[in-house]
Amino acid sequence: MDYKKLAITGEVGAGKSQLVKTLSEINPLETEAESSVDIGKSYTTVGIDYGRINLSEDTALGLYGVPGQARYSFVWEIVNSSLWGLLIIVRYGESPNYENLEHLLEFFKPNESGTSCIVAISHCENADHDELRALTIELSSILEQANINAPILKLDPRDKESSLSILHMFNVINMHSKNI
Amino acid sequence: MKSILYISSAASRPNGAALPVDLAKIYRHARHHNARYNIRGILSYRSGYYIQVIQGDNQAIDNLYSKIANDNRHTNLEMIFDVAISEYTFENRSMKLIQNTKIDSEFNQFFDSNRHLVSELSYEKKILLGKFAHLRRSDAHLPSSYKGKAVKLIKWPNYTVLDQTTTVVELCSLIMQSERAYEFIVDSELYGTQSQINAVLDELKNQEILVVSDAPREAHKTPVKAETTPVKFYSKMKAFLSLRRSNGL
Numbered sequence: 001m002d003y004k005k006l007a008i009t010g011e012v013g014a015g016k017s018q019l020v021k022t023l024s025e026i027n028p029l030e031t032e033a034e035s036s037v038d039i040g041k042s043y044t045t046v047g048i049d050y051g052r053i054n055l056s057e058d059t060a061l062g063l064y065g066v067p068g069q070a071r072y073s074f075v076w077e078i079v080n081s082s083l084w085g086l087l088i089i090v091r092y093g094e095s096p097n098y099e100n101l102e103h104l105l106e107f108f109k110p111n112e113s114g115t116s117c118i119v120a121i122s123h124c125e126n127a128d129h130d131e132l133r134a135l136t137i138e139l140s141s142i143l144e145q146a147n148i149n150a151p152i153l154k155l156d157p158r159d160k161e162s163s164l165s166i167l168h169m170f171n172v173i174n175m176h177s178k179n180i
Numbered sequence: 181m182k183s184i185l186y187i188s189s190a191a192s193r194p195n196g197a198a199l200p201v202d203l204a205k206i207y208r209h210a211r212h213h214n215a216r217y218n219i220r221g222i223l224s225y226r227s228g229y230y231i232q233v234i235q236g237d238n239q240a241i242d243n244l245y246s247k248i249a250n251d252n253r254h255t256n257l258e259m260i261f262d263v264a265i266s267e268y269t270f271e272n273r274s275m276k277l278i279q280n281t282k283i284d285s286e287f288n289q290f291f292d293s294n295r296h297l298v299s300e301l302s303y304e305k306k307i308l309l310g311k312f313a314h315l316r317r318s319d320a321h322l323p324s325s326y327k328g329k330a331v332k333l334i335k336w337p338n339y340t341v342l343d344q345t346t347t348v349v350e351l352c353s354l355i356m357q358s359e360r361a362y363e364f365i366v367d368s369e370l371y372g373t374q375s376q377i378n379a380v381l382d383e384l385k386n387q388e389i390l391v392v393s394d395a396p397r398e399a400h401k402t403p404v405k406a407e408t409t410p411v412k413f414y415s416k417m418k419a420f421l422s423l424r425r426s427n428g429l
Contacts, residue, residue, distance in 0.1 A: 002413055055416040084413070095202050098193060121340060129341075130277035131211075135204040136338045137225055137279070145197045151336035151352075154344055164424060165344060171417045172353045173336070 002059040006170070007079040008049075009068045009104060010089030011097055015122040015157035016065035017049045019089070022163045024051025024063055048075060061167075070103035080108065085116045085170040089155065092124035092131075096138055105146040116173040117148055120155035120166060183235040183269070184245055185261040185294075187308045188254040190228050198228035202253055207277050214274035219244060222270060222287055224278040224312065230254055231281060231312045233290060235268050258305055261294050269293070280386050281312040288313075326381055330395035332359040333384060342383055347372050351380060361395040 008016045020028045028051040049065030064079045066072065068088070086108050090096055110117040119139050124132055136152050143150050151169060156162040190198040203225060210223060219236035232248070234241055249257050269290040270276060281287045291313045298306065298315055306315060333356040342348050351371040354360060362381075366374050384390035 002416075004413060053420070055413070055420045059413060059416045061417070095205050098199065098201060102193075102195065124340070128208075128211075130275075131204050131208050132340055133279060133338075134207040134277050136340055137277075138200050138203045140338060141199045141225075145199060149335050152338045152340055154340050160424075164421060165346075165349075167417065168346065168421055169349060171414055171421070172349055175414050176353060176356055 004082050004084035005062045005064055005079050006085050008065045008087045011068050014089040014091045019157035019163055020049040020051040020063045020065045022157055026052050068100050070100050073107055076107055083115045086110055088119045089122050092121050092127050101142055111147045116170050117150040118169055119150055119152045122155050124154050181265050182238050182241050183263050183265045184241055185233045186257055186259050188230045189256040191253050191255055200225045210275040220268050220270045222276045222278050224281045226311055229311055260305055260309055261297055326362040329392050330359045330361050331355050332391045335389040337387055348380055
């Protein structure tokens with residue numbers, strides 16, 4: 001079985017669980033609990049979201065939604081093998097958590113391991129053009145500081161076309177880096 | 181009315197990196213604040229430095245500059261220009277974020293009207309200003325055509341300001357793989373119309389990730405790289421995506 005993993009990470013409410021739900025061909029495994037603080041929704045993921053796409057009889061992509069906070073780095077260990085790509089979702093309208101991002105990039109080291117990396121901005125359907133550009137400048141700077149070459153995309157994790165475009169981008173990057 | 185241009189350094193993170201922390205938040209606040217006080221201006225960031233121009237009523241500008249000077253998200257504030265003006269230079273927008281001031285026509289127009297002040301600046305201020313503006317008029321960016329040129333991408337782009345379509349993604353992938361002659365890209369008819377291609381290349385240049393050079397003869401003839409053996413994960417993913425799209429998802 002040719003099985004690879006897509007690690008999907010980001011802050012609470014970024015859209016990780018939704019993306020797994022949109023893409024998965026199986027009913028995704030969700031680990032949720034009632035939120036104890038106001039995060040804009042009633043439930044939040046407390047473990048990993050798991051989904052799967054079967055590409056053929058013997059080829060599959062596992063979708064792993066993992067928390068983006070550094071205190072959950074023990075969860076990152078679970079996905080850090082046979083990694084097809086690392087997706088970082090950042091929510092428009094919120095400042096990136098620089099500390100968490102730095103820990104994440106330090107842990108996964110996509111620049112050293114050759115893992116393809118994409119940064120996607122969610123909740124930006126009605127974004128102000130210049131404010132969105134300002135956010136991408138922040139993100140580009142973080143990536144440049146970490147010596148990571150990653151595209152930045154818009155993402156609506158509720159939308160199938162938008163979600164598939166992420167897979168398309170990973171495939172293009174992997175082809176370019178010969179990580180196929 | 182007056183116009184102030186200053187340059188500052190981004191504050192360093194605990195790991196020593198100078199990053200534009202909260203730039204999006206700063207921009208959002210500036211836009212709302214400036215609209216209330218009829219202030220216009222531009223804001224840009226480059227390699228650890230900010231540049232900002234603010235224009236408006238003298239008192240409003242002085243008050244704002246005082247607040248900006250006390251913001252701990254930047255350091256080493258250097259006032260470059262503080263000049264009287266009779267009208268706004270920038271369009272009716274309370275704050276414009278500029279990716280690349282060196283090729284922004286509005287900023288260049290503002291800078292050209294104050295170019296005579298550059299000679300009065302200290303050497304250190306000229307160095308700072310040179311990060312954001314062409315100090316010599318002869319160095320100023322001229323509109324250029326891609327005809328007869330080859331293009332190569334050196335980094336994956338920020339797609340949020342491009343059309344995030346399959347065509348644009350494939351074009352960027354093509355010129356990321358290797359340098360391509362402009363005519364090859366246009367003549368292939370795979371990557372949109374000539375004006376669409378030009379728009380993409382212009383934005384990639386704006387992001388300073390596109391290298392444009394004189395096209396060697398070989399660049400015209402290099403074929404698109406053939407795909408590898410079909411049993412690889414890449415090919416299966418490609419087939420999967422094609423099937424989903426053709427089935428209307």
